[in-house]
Every structure is written in structure tokens, then in C-alpha cells.
Amino acid sequence: MFKEYRYDGSKKFRIDKEKTDDVSLCKDQDEALKRVLKNVKKIDNLQQKLFAEKKEGVIFLFQAMDAAGKDGTIRAVLQCLSPHGVYEAAFKAPSSDELSHDYLWRVAKQVPGKGEIAIFNRSHYEDVLIGKVRELYRSQAHADRIDMDSVIENRYRDINHFEEYLWNNSVRIVKIFLNVSKNEQAKRFLSRIEEPEKNWKFSESDWSERKYWDQYQEAFEDAINATATEIAPWYVIPADHKWYMRYVVSEIILDTLKEMDPHYPEVTQERLDTFAQLKKEIEAELPVKIPTIPTLEEAEKKEKKKQKKSKES
Numbered sequence: 054m055f056k057e058y059r060y061d062g063s064k065k066f067r068i069d070k071e072k073t074d075d076v077s078l079c080k081d082q083d084e085a086l087k088r089v090l091k092n093v094k095k096i097d098n099l100q101q102k103l104f105a106e107k108k109e110g111v112i113f114l115f116q117a118m119d120a121a122g123k124d125g126t127i128r129a130v131l132q133c134l135s136p137h138g139v140y141e142a143a144f145k146a147p148s149s150d151e152l153s154h155d156y157l158w159r160v161a162k163q164v165p166g167k168g169e170i171a172i173f174n175r176s177h178y179e180d181v182l183i184g185k186v187r188e189l190y191r192s193q194a195h196a197d198r199i200d201m202d203s204v205i206e207n208r209y210r211d212i213n214h215f216e217e218y219l220w221n222n223s224v225r226i227v228k229i230f231l232n233v234s235k236n237e238q239a240k241r242f243l244s245r246i247e248e249p250e251k252n253w254k255f256s257e258s259d260w261s262e263r264k265y266w267d268q269y270q271e272a273f274e275d276a277i278n279a280t281a282t283e284i285a286p287w288y289v290i291p292a293d294h295k296w297y298m299r300y301v302v303s304e305i306i307l308d309t310l311k312e313m314d315p316h317y318p319e320v321t322q323e324r325l326d327t328f329a330q331l332k333k334e335i336e337a338e339l340p341v342k343i344p345t346i347p348t349l350e351e352a353e354k355k356e357k358k359k360q361k362k363s364k365e366s
Contacts, residue, residue: 107168
């Protein structure tokens, strides 16, 4: 279903060929919303099984240009999940402590345990996106032996090894790029200025960073082509229509959890026998049971049965 949006290294990603306003999988906004609501219920059910089974963890990673809709999409699709075993990690500009370590250090600390779901709002890819565009690595402390001209290529390789390591240790990663157009981004920036309730979302730095648009587009293209693999694929989702973007993301997350196929742990017969014994002990400690008062619906059903029997007799 998502073949056209999925990149796993088998085909080349060309960002200038991608339609940011595509709605080919669902052309009706109301229908898309209905599908999202259905998917959310299924996602919630599968997440509960995943947490109970505790065999595999998963990272849903979101990258995008400013105003593409990461936060809204995460809320719309994943807010249904239980706080048990689900958490969001937002990766902003690294702190001085984080900069004193290797760039994957802060990411490794957020890797989920088995049975858990981690939502990465930005990620280690910042170090090959803004890190590449603004050449931040050149001003960061490093050993004299480091070749500055090879930093980004080395990081692509590091990332592939890191994600393969996670896969080999029962953690999978699904990478989602919300692909918004330059024109749509400008409209969303404008709405953040004009609508008071959105003022807090707007930062002058977001607009100033826009002058690097072409360089960021190239950086996304390079990063996706260098790190798209079968075990850690990228999904490039059209983001000009938020309703469509959220629907597609819900399908990808649902499809991933279905593929993981979690189940509630089976209880052994020995365990069931223990439960039966414990049940007897618990019931023995309880006071005499007080008859429960039937609900109105139960009382009406009982009265109807009584009247039916009376007529038959």
C-alpha cells in the first residue's frame, strides 16, 4: 500500500520528484479521519499486546522541515497509546553535556526496552541535516586526527551500523520524513503570526533558517539515500495536506505493529492451577457475598422474560 512512499535502498530517492500534495491513497478528508480513528483503536490494542509480550521494541522517528506538522501528527495518531511503555523523546539543540560525548550518546539513552514504543521527535539525523547544512561539526571539539571533510560520510556509516545493531538486538526503527513544500511552509508560518493561539509556535529563527531551504532539501535527499535499508526504511510522506499526512502515518504505524505481531503471553497449565488455588484462598477471606443490585437494563430484561413465561402458561 505504501510502496510509493517507502525507501529501503532498492530505489533512489529524488526529493524534487516527490509530490508534497499527493492524496492518492484517500482523496476524501472525512473518510481519512474515519480511517485514522479506526486505525488508532487497532494501534492501541496492538500496543497493549506489545507491552505485555516484551519481546521487541520499536522507534517511530519523525524528521521534517519546520512547520511540516510533526507535533500535530504525533498527537493525532499516537496520543491514544497508554503511557505505560510509550514515551516521546524530543531532540533539540544538544546541551554542553551532550556535546562533550559522541553524537549518538544522547540517542542511545532513549532507545526503548523490549515491549516499549519510543517516539523520536527529531533524532540522530539532526547531525547529518542541520549539522551538515550549517557545518556545526567544524566548531565542535574533536581530536586532531579527525578529517573534517569526511565527517558526514562517516556519520552515515555510523548511523547504518547503529540501526543494524538495534535490529540485531530486538529493536526496530521506522523513519518518517514529512515532506512539506516551501510554499505551504510559508502559509503555515503566516498562520502562526496571524492567529494569536499559534503565536507561541513561531520563532524568528524558523524563518531565518528558511534561506537554507535548498541546502536542507539536498541534505534530506542525501541522508535518506545513504541510510534507507530493508531493516530501517524511510517513508517520505506528502505533508501539504495535514489530514492526509496523518492518515498515511497511522497506516504505516499500524502496518508496522501488525508485522511485529505481538500476542499476550500464554499462561501455562501449571500457572492456571496456581491461579485456581489462589482463587479459593482469596474467596475464603472475603465476607459473605452481598447480592448485587441489577441495573435498569437487567431488570427490564428479567421482567420481559417473566411476562413471556406468564403468557406461555
